[in-house]
Amino acid sequence: MRAKLNFLTAFASALAMWLTLSAALSLMAPLMASLDLDAIKDLPPGEEYRQLSLLMLVAGGTRPELTAFVEAAGQNTQIPVLELDDYQKPLARIVDQDSMLLGAAQMFRFARQHEQDIKLILTQIAVANPILISMVDVNVLAEEAIVIRNAIADSIEYSELEKTDRTQAELATFRIQTVRLRNLMEYNIFRRDLAAITDEAIVDLGGRLDAYQRMFDEEIGDSMMEQRISAAESMNTQTDKRFEERARARTNELLLMLILMESQVD
C-alpha cells in the first residue's frame, strides 16, 4: 500500500484556509503523479485524520459511471499553476471546469481504490488519539465537503460533454447525497441541542421531585402504621385467648363423658 496522496497536503491546506474547492481541485491534478498514503502520515494525527475524512466525504457515494464521465470531461485541461497564496484570491476561484473535473475524477478513483486502507488508517488514528479525535468537529468537515461536492456537481452540469440519461441520473444521485450530507450535518446539530434540552429537563424535573419527596418523607410519620399493625396483631391474640377457657371446660366435660361411657360397659 504505497498509494499516492501527497496532493492532499496542499489540498487540505487550501481548505483550511477556506478556499473554494474549485481552486483546490485544480491544484490536485498535477500533484497526483507523486502521491502516496505514507506521505500524509508525516502530518500531525489530527490533520491527517481531517484530510482523509474530508476525502471520503467528498468522494462518498460516487459510482464508476460518474467518475468515468468526470474524467472524460477533464481530459483536455490546461492546468493552471497556482501559488498557495493565490487560493485566497478571488481570481483563483476562476479556473477552467475541465481541470477541476479531472482533479475530481482522480480523487474519486483514489478514494474508491483505497477505501479500506483509508478507513483502517482513520480507525488507527482514532484508537491511538481518542481525545484528539473526539475534539474533531465533523460538521466543519461536512461543511467543507458540501462546498466541494457542489462545486464538482456544478462543473459536471456545465460541462459541454454530452450527458446521457445515465449520467444525468448519476449526477442527480450525487446531488441528493450532498443534500443528505447537509441533512446529516443539521441532524447532528439538532441532536446536540435536543440532548441539551433533554438533560436539562431531566435534571430540573429530578430536582423538583426530589424536593417533593423529601417534603413527603418528613411529613408522613410511621406511627399510624405501627399502631395499626400492632392493633391488628393484638386483636388476633385476644380472639385466640377468649376461647381458651371455654374450650378447656368443654374438654373436661368430654373427658368425663368418655370415662362415664367406659364405666357403663363394664
Added chain:
Amino acid sequence: MNSKVSKLSLFVRLILAAAIVMPLLSGCAGTATGKDTSVLRKDDSIVVEDVSRSTADALVVIRYPAIIDVEAERVFYHAYGATAIGGQVPIEVQIRKDTDRIAQSVIAKSNYFAMSLFYELRRRLPENTVLLSPHMIVLNEQDEVTSRPILATEEIPSVLTVDFNVYSYPDTSKIMDAPPLTFGDIVTPLFVVHSNRWLRPATHGLLLSSQPLVGAAWQQSLDQAQAQFDSRLKTFPDDYQRPLDFLTFVRDGKRPRADLPLKSVGGSRRDVIAVESYPIEKIRMDGEMIAGLPDSYAIDPFIEYFVKGAAARVVNSLNRADHDRATFFARQHALARFDPELANAFLARATSESVRARLQLAEALIEAERKFLSAQSMSVYDGTFVGDYGQKMRKMIAAEYRMLEERRRLARLQNITTALAVAALAGSVYGAASSTATAAAIGNLTGVMVIGAGWAIHKSIKTSRSSAKITENFMAQMAPALDRQINVQMEWLESKEQITALGFAEFRNKTLTLYQSRVRSITDRNIGQCDFFHPDFESTGKWYGGCSAGVANGRGYGLIRDEFGDTLEFVGLSADGRASGTGAMIVWNSAQTGARYFEGEFRQGKPHGVVLLEEPGKRPRIREFRAGADVGSANPEMLQRMSF
C-alpha cells in the same frame, strides 16, 4: 368370632380415622398454600435482540393501577365485589366494608409489585426502553369505572405493552379457600401482554392474557384496532386510549368467548397463532424473606417467584416479534401528534431524502421524549419502591404475612384437632360395644390424644371461627393505615403528575420549538390521498401514498370498510387503485374471530404468488396463491417479505 369381628371393625375404623386424619394433617385443607414457582419459566440466559430500524421506540410499557379518583371509589368497589374471579360473592358480602378494603389493597399492592416487574425488565433490556404507565381509576362519561394514564408514556411507540396487577378475592371469609387471593406471602398476579394489531393480526395484537381477563383483553384489542382503523379511514386524530384491561374486566364482568384462539403458556403449540392463556396462580413467596421485608427495599421475593419468569416471557416475545411491524402504526400515530404532514408521508412510506431527513429529526424528538419519560419512570420507581411509600408497603405486607402465619397456625390446629376429635369419637363409639376393644383402641391412641379429644372438638369449632375473623380483623384494623397509605400515594402521584406534567409540557414545548425551527419542507409531490379499491369490497377505500388519476398507484397504505363492518388494510405497492406488488394485507370478517394476514405478492388486489398466511389458531404457512385462491404449498425462499 365375635372378637375377630370386633377387631376387624376396630381396624376398619382406625383405617377410616387415619384416612380422615392424614389428609388434614398433611394438607391443611382450606388453607391456600400457593405455588412456589410460576408456569412462566425463569431464564436469565435469554438476551433481547433489538434489530429494529427505529431508535425512538420503547420495548416495553408497563401499565398498572396506581391510584383511584375519589369519585370513582364507590363504583369501583361495587364492581370489584360483583365480578369476583374464582367464585360468586354474596351480595351481603359485596356491600361489606372489608370488601372495599380488599379492593383498595389491590390498587396499593399492584402499584407496589409493578415496580418489581419494572426493575427486572429494566435490568434485562437496553437503557431507557422500559417505561412505566401508572393509571388512575376514574369514571367515564357513563359513570362507569375505567382508567386513564397519568404520564405521557403511552404516546411513545412500544413493541409490547404489559398490563399488570395483583388480585385478591373480595370475600375475606373465603380468602384462604380455593379462589385466588393476594395475601401476605401469596400473590396472585394478573398479566396481559399486547401489541399493535399489525404484529399479530390474527389475535388483534393480543399475545398473552391471564385466563379470566382474556375476554376483556380480546375485546379491548379489537376496540383499539377498530378505533385506529376509523381514525385513518375518516382522517381524524386517533384519540383512543385503551383503559387497563383489568378495569374493563371489572366494569363489564366476564366475557366468556368459546371461540377465541387460545393456547397454554409454554405449551407444545408454541408456533400456533393464538393467545397464550396464563392460568390463575397463587404464588407463594419465601416466608422468611417476607418477614424481613421492612428491613430493606433490596429484599424482593416477588422477583424470584414470579417476575423473573414473566420477564423471560416478555423477552421471548420481544425476540420473536418483528419490531418494525409492531411499531409502524404507533410511530405514525406519534408523528401525527406534532407533524401531520410527515405522518402522512411516513404512512405512504415515502423514501425521498426530504422525508428521510425530517423523519430522522422527528424520531430524535420521540427518542428524547422516551428518555425523559424513562427518567420519570425511574423517579416513580424510586418514590414507590425505594422511598417512604415502599417502606410502608413492605411493613404492611410483612404484617399481613404474620397474620397469615397466624391463620395457618390456627388452620393447622383446626385440622389436627378435628382429626383427633374424629379419631377419639371413633374410639368412643367402638368402646360402647366392647370394653376390650375400647381399651385396645384407646391403647393405640396416645394418652395425649385422648385427653385432647374433647379439646379438639371445641378447638375445631373455635379455630374455624377465629381464623375467618383474622382476615376481617386485619383489614378492619389496617383500614385507616391503608386509607392513609392510598391517600398519601394519591397526593404523591397527583403532585407528581402535576410536577411531571408541567415538566413534560415545558420539555415538549422546548423540543417542538427546536424541531419546528429546524425542519425543512417535504419535497415529495407524489404523496397524497386518493381512492383505494378491492374486488371483494363494493365500497371505496382510502389510500395514503402515491396516486395517479385519483387512485392508488405506487407505495402507500390503503384501507376499506364495507357496509357489514368487514375491513381490509394494505401496506405496500399498488397499481390502478388496487394492491399490486409486494405488500402486507389484513382482512377481517366481522362475523369471525380474529383476522387473516397475508404478506408477499399481490395482483389486482388479491394475493397472487408466494404468500405468508397467518390465521387464528393455526401455524403460519407459506402458500402459493393465484388470484386470491390458495393453490398449494410454496417454497419459503421465494417469499418476498414486506419491509415496514
